[in-house]
Amino acid sequence: MTDRAFCVVRAGALTTVQDLGRAGHAHLGVPRAGALDEPAHRYANRLVGNPETSATLETTLTGCAVRVRTDTVAAVTGAPCPVTVDGRPAAWGAPVRVPAGAVLDAGPATAGLRSYLAFAGGVDAEPVLGSRAADLLSGLGPAPLSDGGVLPLGTPYGPPATVDAVPRSGLPLKELVLPCVLGPRDDWFTDACLRTLATGRFRVSSASNRIGLRTEGPSLERRKDGELPSEGMPLGALQVPPNGLPVLFLNDHPTTGGYPVVGAVPERFLAAAAQAAPGTSVRFVPRRSRASG
Amino acid sequence: MSTGTTGGRAPAGRSRLPLRPLPVGDHGLLVELDDDTAVEAFHAELLRRAAAGTLPAVREIVPAARTVLLDGLADPGRLAAELPGWDIPPATAGDRPAIEIPVRYDGPDLADVAALWDTTPEDVVRIHSGTEFHVAFCGFAPGFGYLTGLPERHHVPRRATPRTKVPVGSVALAGPYTGVYPRSSPGGWQLIGTSDVELWNPDRDPAALFSPGTRVRFIPVSTESQEA
Numbered sequence: 001m002t003d004r005a006f007c008v009v010r011a012g013a014l015t016t017v018q019d020l021g022r023a024g025h026a027h028l029g030v031p032r033a034g035a036l037d038e039p040a041h042r043y044a045n046r047l048v049g050n051p052e053t054s055a056t057l058e059t060t061l062t063g064c065a066v067r068v069r070t071d072t073v074a075a076v077t078g079a080p081c082p083v084t085v086d087g088r089p090a091a092w093g094a095p096v097r098v099p100a101g102a103v104l105d106a107g108p109a110t111a112g113l114r115s116y117l118a119f120a121g122g123v124d125a126e127p128v129l130g131s132r133a134a135d136l137l138s139g140l141g142p143a144p145l146s147d148g149g150v151l152p153l154g155t156p157y158g159p160p161a162t163v164d165a166v167p168r169s170g171l172p173l174k175e176l177v178l179p180c181v182l183g184p185r186d187d188w189f190t191d192a193c194l195r196t197l198a199t200g201r202f203r204v205s206s207a208s209n210r211i212g213l214r215t216e217g218p219s220l221e222r223r224k225d226g227e228l229p230s231e232g233m234p235l236g237a238l239q240v241p242p243n244g245l246p247v248l249f250l251n252d253h254p255t256t257g258g259y260p261v262v263g264a265v266p267e268r269f270l271a272a273a274a275q276a277a278p279g280t281s282v283r284f285v286p287r288r289s290r291a292s293g
Numbered sequence: 294m295s296t297g298t299t300g301g302r303a304p305a306g307r308s309r310l311p312l313r314p315l316p317v318g319d320h321g322l323l324v325e326l327d328d329d330t331a332v333e334a335f336h337a338e339l340l341r342r343a344a345a346g347t348l349p350a351v352r353e354i355v356p357a358a359r360t361v362l363l364d365g366l367a368d369p370g371r372l373a374a375e376l377p378g379w380d381i382p383p384a385t386a387g388d389r390p391a392i393e394i395p396v397r398y399d400g401p402d403l404a405d406v407a408a409l410w411d412t413t414p415e416d417v418v419r420i421h422s423g424t425e426f427h428v429a430f431c432g433f434a435p436g437f438g439y440l441t442g443l444p445e446r447h448h449v450p451r452r453a454t455p456r457t458k459v460p461v462g463s464v465a466l467a468g469p470y471t472g473v474y475p476r477s478s479p480g481g482w483q484l485i486g487t488s489d490v491e492l493w494n495p496d497r498d499p500a501a502l503f504s505p506g507t508r509v510r511f512i513p514v515s516t517e518s519q520e521a
Contacts, residue, residue: 023365026353028501029431128495138435140495184315184323230432230439232355232362234321256357256432264318289316290370 003069004121004153009103011145012064016210017123018116019055022131022140026255032235033135034251036210036274037114040078044118047075047095049160054122055132057145059115061277064145065105066117068098072153073120073160079112079275095160112173112275121154136210137252176204176276178248178265179285180238185260188224189240196220197262198286202246206278210252212239213273215282219244220262230256236265238284246284248273310335310381314373321364322373329358329429329441333384336361336505356430356505358439391425391508394473396464397516398422400484402452406466409449417485418513420447426471428507436475436493438503443469455481462488464511471511473503486511 008015018041021034035041035058042052057064063081068074073095076083083090084105090096098104106115125132125142134141142151186194202217220240233239233256237249241259248265250273263286265273276282312335313325326332336356342348349372352365366372398418407414426442443466451467456479459465463474465482472482475492488511492502503509 023352025435026355026362026364027431027505028435029433029437030435129500140435181316181318184317184325229358229360230430231323231357231360232353232364234317234353234362234364236318254432255355256430261317264321266319290319 003100004124004155005070005150006066006068006119006153008064008145008147008149008151009067010063010065010105011147011149012059012062014060015064015145016058016134016136017055017125017142017145017151018058018133019122019131020053021133021251022129022135025129026232029138029255030129030140031135031137031252031255033131033133033141033210035116035133036250037078037116037271039271040114040116041118043093044075044077044116045122047077047093047160048073048118048120049157050118050120050122051157054118054154055125056119057117057123059106059109059117061113062108063106063115064117065103067103068100068119068153070100070153072098073156074098074104075118076106076115077118078114078116079109081109081115082107109277113277114274119153120156120160124152124154133251135252137254173272173276173280176272176280176282177285178269178273178282179287180263180265181289182263182286183261183289185228186262188222188228188260189220189262190223193220193223194262194286197246197284200284202282202284204276204278204280204282205245208278210250212250212253213248213276215246215248217245217282220246222260224260228258228260230258233257233261234264236267236270237261238263238265250274309377309379312376314369314376316369316373317362317364320366320369321362322366322369324361324363324376326359326361330384332356332359332361332429333427333506334381337384338379338381339363340506357432358429386508387506389508391510392502393510393512394464394488394490395514396422396486396488396511398464398486398513399516400464400486402465402483403485406449406483406485410447421471421485422511422513424510426509426511428503428505428509429470430505431501431503433472434475434478434493435495436501436503437472438492438501438505438507438509440471440503440509441469443471445469449483451481452483455479456484459484460487462490464488 205214426440428438459480464486467482
């Protein structure tokens, strides 16, 4: 292995390699995967001069630390956190020079849940179906980071362009407000139940993960019994399992499923969902589809 | 009857499929059809139009048991309005031959399936290997296909207690479907055999041996004659 690599000093609770994912393979049962807070991932890449398709590290709550084997430029975005280089404070949300042998540490999130670490040249893990994203449902892509593991870095693309506009990320969050287009299976639920969706006080469950944001709160009871034949599940689907607690499907969601989808959250709101820590209050704002008039 | 009919009603004598587009977020449609044959015909039509460049750009086309999901459309309302006017020919076997999957019919549930079918294990093998299957859709795991083809009298329930570990290559039945496990996983399907065929290999093109529309035949082999 060349010295364009880093060694994992502290993997944290869950740190994965992510990029923009492998859309277009859902018909084969392959989840999309990719960075959950996509604007934060894109921004981190821009800060270090990478194309937005380069792979970054996505941390969960506790951050991570890596020792680089080459002089590099890195950036930490997404959930704000203390950043250090060999113990010295460094900037969050800005390019940071990390000399060969130094440890870049992205600490615990002070708000939100997931930070993104970009390195000049990107994390050069082996692509699968055109993407380096770790897919935790089906196990495609690189395994989550583990202490002592080594991952290669790609060749830098050159000096970063000036970043003049900060894209919207999912932060900061006191209450997660999720617009939700009703359907395709809202007819499986009573009107009272749809009112509960609109007015109920939900919270992010600690059982949430990259597959779905699980909720705690009022239970949505079905109007119809029986089973729904398996059908395609979109990113952002609000699926209601038999316990009545809605699950918002995130990037590693199964491609088909048999529980009714009461509504779908437009993708641009999913970055905020990805940054909502367990316990965050959740409010759904259901509306009818524009397409159905 | 002329234009102006509502919903997906097919005018008499035309090959229009009854279909019902349902909204999925701001950029998706879930198109509901009457049965798996209609899904197959509609899915084939979508692929034909995509290949011909006459389908609007779409990120995912996901057929399933009674539906096809289209996601990533710029203007789903416009496509939804056009769909009832499509002339969709019935699905055909296509020009590609069926993929042949050698199977050792040695599954632990073969006798149970024979009892459910009210026949002998030998007859299960004869009937299963004499059926041409069709990959209705994929899901559950990369490369896992839900294969249809068995008549309704040969549909079977899932096992009352799922197994914590179903071996890779297991050929299994549940409901109307036959499946082959692309990797070891928990599962509640009835295991009737084993195959050494590699169903999923992301380094291969195509990665998945089974994709929606693929035709499949299972070829019985003796336990000794199939080498890994």
